[in-house]
Amino acid sequence: MRSSIVAGFLAMTLASVFAIGPAAAEDAAQVQRNMEAFLKAEPACAEFTDQCSICKVDNGQAVCSTPSIACVRKDYVCTRKSGE
Secondary structure, eight states: OHHHHHHHHHHHHHHHHHOOOHHHHHHHHHHHHHHHHHHHHOTTEEEEEOSSOEEEEETTEEEEOOOOTTOOOOOOEEEEETTO
16 A cells, blocks of 8 residues: 555656646747847847757757756857858
């Protein structure tokens, strides 16, 4: 009995940790909108960061690293312009 209660608790905990709900989807959409606005305002930017991911522009598209687990997103900052 005890093991089934512990197993149920672990299953619920893991499900809540790894679930992507509507709030997470909206956050991802907001990040995408912010990135698009940044790139429109900084067309010569070749590499940039938000302190969570490092991104580069490749053929007009942003390619970013996976964000670190415990990061606090900040405004995008251009770290390298095209031709530098």
